[in-house]
Amino acid sequence: MARFTDKVVLISGGARGQGAAEARMLVAEGGRVVIGDVLEEQGRALAAELGAAARFVRQDVTRLEDWQEAVAAAEAMGGLTGMVNNAGIYVPKPLMQTDAELFERHMRVNQLGCFLGMQAVVPAMERAGGGSIVNISSTAGLRGSPGALAYSATKWALRGMTKAAAVDLAPKGIRVNSIHPGPIETDMVKVWSNEQRAVRLAQIPMGRIGLAEDVARAVLFLLSDDSAYMTGAELSVDGGASL
Numbered sequence: 001m002a003r004f005t006d007k008v009v010l011i012s013g014g015a016r017g018q019g020a021a022e023a024r025m026l027v028a029e030g031g032r033v034v035i036g037d038v039l040e041e042q043g044r045a046l047a048a049e050l051g052a053a054a055r056f057v058r059q060d061v062t063r064l065e066d067w068q069e070a071v072a073a074a075e076a077m078g079g080l081t082g083m084v085n086n087a088g089i090y091v092p093k094p095l096m097q098t099d100a101e102l103f104e105r106h107m108r109v110n111q112l113g114c115f116l117g118m119q120a121v122v123p124a125m126e127r128a129g130g131g132s133i134v135n136i137s138s139t140a141g142l143r144g145s146p147g148a149l150a151y152s153a154t155k156w157a158l159r160g161m162t163k164a165a166a167v168d169l170a171p172k173g174i175r176v177n178s179i180h181p182g183p184i185e186t187d188m189v190k191v192w193s194n195e196q197r198a199v200r201l202a203q204i205p206m207g208r209i210g211l212a213e214d215v216a217r218a219v220l221f222l223l224s225d226d227s228a229y230m231t232g233a234e235l236s237v238d239g240g241a242s243l
């Protein structure tokens with residue numbers, strides 16, 4: 001039987017990249033998805049491609065009202081049992097080139113967005129009898145990452161928030177885990193010069209940049225009952241880059 005029959009999953013930042021790969025895989029495994037994103041055109045096109053099992057909602061993760069609308073859309077499709085805090089921005093600057101505005105922008109989208117998201121889905125997951133939250137951190141949340149101070153701050157924060165929320169939510173039957181992707185071939189890393197890309201590649205023991213599907217498979221594992229006894233865990237999906 002497909003692992004996600006009768007499951008509804010909300011994916012923030014799901015219009016493209018890793019979130020879109022997760023949406024496609026979930027639907028292929030019998031699930032239903034709500035795709036939230038600020039990218040309306042891409043989000044609507046993806047939902048149309050996936051048919052009745054998918055719905056797009058315009059969602060800015062920094063806005064509580066948008067989370068409430070996304071949760072309501074998910075509950076209209078059935079019980080909400082899964083959520084991926086996937087939305088993120090990456091504007092890499094080293095410490096001395098990071099101003100307060102850039103720092104706060106990362107905090108609002110990557111960190112506050114994750115906080116609001118976890119809070120927003122809990123009542124719906126309780127109504128559904130439990131659930132699984134997957135927070136997308138990064139190898140930048142496991143070790144020092146070059147030239148990305150503000151981004152790193154938020155990805156370390158997600159790692160800690162995951163563990164704190166896992167303890168708080170375990171009695172409610174809600175699991176919370178984090179995924180730590182290494183460099184993944186999506187629009188996000190198009191900011192790199194060829195030289196920066198070569199430096200990242202040289203740090204990967206498995207010798208290749210990851211694909212969105214590499215991460216999606218791990219996300220589906222954590223969303224599924226295959227990981228029923230896992231909470232507060234951190235899973236690297238990075239070809240060994242954080243070793």
Ligand SMILES: NC(=O)c1ccc[n+]([C@@H]2O[C@H](COP(=O)([O-])OP(=O)(O)OC[C@H]3O[C@@H](n4cnc5c(N)ncnc54)[C@H](O)[C@@H]3O)[C@@H](O)[C@H]2O)c1
Nearest residue numbers: 013017018037038060061086087088138181183184186188
């Ligand atoms: N690509 C990588 O190398 C890499 C590595 C480690 C972690 N990650 C993390 O993986 C996640 C997915 O990134 P990706 O690689 O698919 O890149 P991506 O840029 O394709 O996807 C990020 C998505 O988040 C959306 N988003 C940005 N701000 C938003 C907001 N305020 N509200 C709602 N949506 C918003 C974007 O529109 C986009 O669709 C991110 O959290 C990212 O930090 C990426």
